[in-house]
Amino acid sequence: MVPLADRKSKRINDSQCFALAILCRGTVQGVGFRPFIYNLAKELDLSGWVLNSTRGLEVHVEGPSDKLEVFVRRIKEEPPRLARISSMEVEKADWCGYMDFCIRRSTGEEETDVLVPPDTAVCSDCIKEVFDYTDRHYLYPFTNCTNCGPRFTIVRDFPYDRSKTTMSLFPMCDECREEYNNPADRRFHAQPVACPRCGPRVILTDSTGQEIAGDWRDHFFHFIKEGKIVGIKGLGGFHLSCDAHHQETVALLRERKGRPAKPLAVMARDLDTVKKYCRVSEQEEKLLSGVEAPIVVLDRLDFCALPPNLAPGLKTLGVMLPYTPLHLLLFNEEVDLLVMTSGNPSGLPLEKDNREAVERLGGIADYFIMHNRDIENRTDDSVLRVAGGTVRFNRRSRGYVPRPVEIPMDPDFPAVVLGAGGEMKNSFCLVKQDGSAYPSQYMGEIDTLEAMENYRDSLDKFERFLEVKPEIVGYDMHPGYNSSKLAKEIPETEKFAVQHHHGHMAAVMAENMLNEPVIGVILDGTGYGLDGNIWGCEFLAGDYLDFTRHAHLSYIPLIGGERAVKNPWLVSLAYLIKYFGEKEGLSLAHKFLGNNGEISSAARILSSGINCPLASSTGRLFDAVSALLGVCRKTTYEGQPAIQLGELATGVTGEDYGSMLVSASKKPLVLSPQCIFRGLLRDMDKGEPIEKMSTKFHNSLINTIADTVQVISGETGLKKVVFSGGTFHNEYLAAESQGLLGERGFEVYTHKQLPTNDGGICLGQAAVAYWRWHKDVSVNTL
Numbered sequence: 060m061v062p063l064a065d066r067k068s069k070r071i072n073d074s075q076c077f078a079l080a081i082l083c084r085g086t087v088q089g090v091g092f093r094p095f096i097y098n099l100a101k102e103l104d105l106s107g108w109v110l111n112s113t114r115g116l117e118v119h120v121e122g123p124s125d126k127l128e129v130f131v132r133r134i135k136e137e138p139p140r141l142a143r144i145s146s147m148e149v150e151k152a153d154w155c156g157y158m159d160f161c162i163r164r165s166t167g168e169e170e171t172d173v174l175v176p177p178d179t180a181v182c183s184d185c186i187k188e189v190f191d192y193t194d195r196h197y198l199y200p201f202t203n204c205t206n207c208g209p210r211f212t213i214v215r216d217f218p219y220d221r222s223k224t225t226m227s228l229f230p231m232c233d234e235c236r237e238e239y240n241n242p243a244d245r246r247f248h249a250q251p252v253a254c255p256r257c258g259p260r261v262i263l264t265d266s267t268g269q270e271i272a273g274d275w276r277d278h279f280f281h282f283i284k285e286g287k288i289v290g291i292k293g294l295g296g297f298h299l300s301c302d303a304h305h306q307e308t309v310a311l312l313r314e315r316k317g318r319p320a321k322p323l324a325v326m327a328r329d330l331d332t333v334k335k336y337c338r339v340s341e342q343e344e345k346l347l348s349g350v351e352a353p354i355v356v357l358d359r360l361d362f363c364a365l366p367p368n369l370a371p372g373l374k375t376l377g378v379m380l381p382y383t384p385l386h387l388l389l390f391n392e393e394v395d396l397l398v399m400t401s402g403n404p405s406g407l408p409l410e411k412d413n414r415e416a417v418e419r420l421g422g423i424a425d426y427f428i429m430h431n432r433d434i435e436n437r438t439d440d441s442v443l444r445v446a447g448g449t450v451r452f453n454r455r456s457r458g459y460v461p462r463p464v465e466i467p468m469d470p471d472f473p474a475v476v477l478g479a480g481g482e483m484k485n486s487f488c489l490v491k492q493d494g495s496a497y498p499s500q501y502m503g504e505i506d507t508l509e510a511m512e513n514y515r516d517s518l519d520k521f522e523r524f525l526e527v528k529p530e531i532v533g534y535d536m537h538p539g540y541n542s543s544k545l546a547k548e549i550p551e552t553e554k555f556a557v558q559h560h561h562g563h564m565a566a567v568m569a570e571n572m573l574n575e576p577v578i579g580v581i582l583d584g585t586g587y588g589l590d591g592n593i594w595g596c597e598f599l600a601g602d603y604l605d606f607t608r609h610a611h612l613s614y615i616p617l618i619g620g621e622r623a624v625k626n627p628w629l630v631s632l633a634y635l636i637k638y639f640g641e642k643e644g645l646s647l648a649h650k651f652l653g654n655n656g657e658i659s660s661a662a663r664i665l666s667s668g669i670n671c672p673l674a675s676s677t678g679r680l681f682d683a684v685s686a687l688l689g690v691c692r693k694t695t696y697e698g699q700p701a702i703q704l705g706e707l708a709t710g711v712t713g714e715d716y717g718s719m720l721v722s723a724s725k726k727p728l729v730l731s732p733q734c735i736f737r738g739l740l741r742d743m744d745k746g747e748p749i750e751k752m753s754t755k756f757h758n759s760l761i762n763t764i765a766d767t768v769q770v771i772s773g774e775t776g777l778k779k780v781v782f783s784g785g786t787f788h789n790e791y792l793a794a795e796s797q798g799l800l801g802e803r804g805f806e807v808y809t810h811k812q813l814p815t816n817d818g819g820i821c822l823g824q825a826a827v828a829y830w831r832w833h834k835d836v837s838v839n840t841l
């Protein structure tokens with residue numbers, strides 16, 4: 060062995076040599092940072108070492124100053140794709156005269172502090188290999204590396220390691236093992252590495268699960284062109300797919316799935332294809348091709364040649380790019396756009412297992428593309444929309460879960476908290492003692508046994524992945540919510556019932572790290588109110604502990620309860636009778652609502668008052684207006700009438716139908732939409748364009764929001780306002796109300812990391828429960 064002094068001597072001659080100590084913090088471990096540093100140092104002929112420590116990623120590097128400069132710059136400018144450097148300290152260090160660059164063993168137990176990572180879209184290096192016929196991964200649908208691939212969806216247990224994933228059934232071949240063990244390789248310690256020799260394989264079957272021999276891709280392209288529907292097993296579950304250009308096939312898929320109008324997402328071959336059909340801003344382009352690869356809701360180009368039944372009545376289209384190598388292989392010269400809708404029978408969770416998929420989707424799909432790598436954690440695609448330059452989540456799931464969100468907590472009183480979520484669009488969240496909240500993947504509707512089982516199973520996994528058990532639980536006070544029933548079953552926890560809209564309000568506060576009283580404007584469809592009525596247009600003031608209901612929309616009876624939610628014309632009818640009396644109301648209904656046979660019997664139910672629960676819901680007000688204008692009289696998916704009406708609010712006019720805040724004498728203030736219905740009927744008689752009427756309705760609501768907030772602020776002195784609730788997906792309403800309140804000197808906070816719909820309330824429930832526990836407050840407990 061050459062003595063150290065001698066080895067040093069070689070470099071000592073170079074008087075330009077320096078040494079640097081670098082410390083990178085953030086998401087720097089388990090993301091391929093060490094091989095990246097190693098290769099960069101090798102490329103620049105620098106010496107030293109890199110290691111993972113409890114402090115972060117530490118580097119000692121030596122060489123000529125110009126090269127060191129390049130080294131530091133390139134770490135900053137081109138770090139590995141999944142790394143997020145939150146801070147980077149660079150200091151001069153003592154020169155040791157290393158001859159080589161090496162990866163040192165980590166101090167502390169290797170990788171154990173690495174959380175289960177989110178799934179990540181296929182990277183450019185892997186894409187290159189998939190299409191390089193000289194590469195051993197050529198056309199291999201499961202290739203991945205440190206920078207990309209399945210993660211959360213395949214993890215069974217913690218800590219994250221191949222043996223605890225569904226890849227444990229596939230022992231690595233020699234070549235894969237060599238890459239896995241080689242610090243210089245892109246696949247160094249990539250847990251799911253696989254190749255055609257050792258990894259999973261694709262299985263093509265007919266609708267009964269019988270395997271079909273031959274090249275699966277040839278078959279697939281043939282089926283697609285023939286107008287067939289194919290179930291495809293992806294990362295987090297099955298999709299149902301067909302050619303997005305075939306209007307009849309899209310119609311057939313809708314018919315078989317029992318989904319008449321809800322927009323269908325598509326997957327495009329590449330970005331150029333997306334741009335052929337939709338307007339894509341730079342920000343949207345980044346989202347589409349980002350590591351999370353969500354569905355991005357884009358504006359369709361005018362004169363877009365796609366079948367209108369992809370998204371009936373809407374000007375938008377949800378688009379995503381291929382995010383696994385398998386997806387890349389679903390496209391060729393002729394196939395450029397595929398419908399990719401979640402593969403679940405109506406109302407049930409996404410299918411993830413081969414056998415169940417054949418059983419439950421065999422009546423919808425003509426063929427299946429499956430594989431023998433199991434999906435452990437069912438995860439739907441995430442859905443985002445860029446509105447006014449801000450990214451908004453419609454659904455936060457694949458690619459984002461299980462990434463945490465910070466919320467306010469007192470470090471002196473740490474606790475593990477569960478927010479159980481709502482009933483529709485459910486997701487729950489677990490908050491660790493340091494205030495990092497982990498929202499779960501999208502659970503959807505919790506109203507079937509299957510969904511409840513999925514919920515229990517996922518909660519159990521989250522507890523294991525995060526190595527925590529909840530001590531405090533916050534849940535919706537609705538007595539019928541299954542999420543609340545499940546929450547109440549959790550043993551050895553302190554439980555807090557949280558009013559639905561208070562949960563919404565607290566969620567925006569928590570996400571924005573607010574811990575002070577605010578005014579909450581919470582607009583949505585349904586939430587159980589303190590008086591037992593259905594709330595949904597709520598102006599609250601308060602903090603995490605409690606709230607006061609300062610104003611709400613006047614109550615309207617929902618004829619037939621749930622039936623009115625499905626048939627918005629029933630809500631119109633109730634409003635017409637309320638504001639114009641029975642006789643005139645009925646005659647207006649016969650004139651405008653087009654349900655002549657049913658109107659009289661509905662009016663009888665209304666006058667009997669039986670099964671007509673009272674609602675102060677913004678969603679129902681939108682329904683009523685939407686039905687009256689003939690935009691949507693039957694709801695086939697949640698929010699349909701409001702979404703279609705919202706698309707018609709184009710800002711063509713600054714006029715409105717007046718403010719709903721008519722009297723400020725009664726407490727709480729009751730907002731009356733009478734002026735809106737009178738105005739609408741006048742404009743309908745005049746034959747005004749529908750865009751104008753929709754805009755005027757929206758303007759009324761916007762002015763009402765601003766006026767009401769101002770009155771509440773006058774009484775409370777509060778200047779911070781939070782917006783939450785599903786209605787705020789309405790871009791015109793959200794942007795204009797925020798703008799108007801801004802002009803009047805208010806600071807408005809909205810959701811940026813979680814959906815504004817019920818998918819976000821788990822965070823608020825957790826915050827409310829924690830702070831009530833912290834302050835030893837118990838209110839509204841049911």
Ligand SMILES: [Zn+2]
Nearest residue numbers: 182185204207
């Ligand atoms: Zn890759």
Ligand SMILES: [Zn+2]
Nearest residue numbers: 232235254257
């Ligand atoms: Zn292999």
Ligand SMILES: [Zn+2]
Nearest residue numbers: 583586784817
């Ligand atoms: Zn809600």
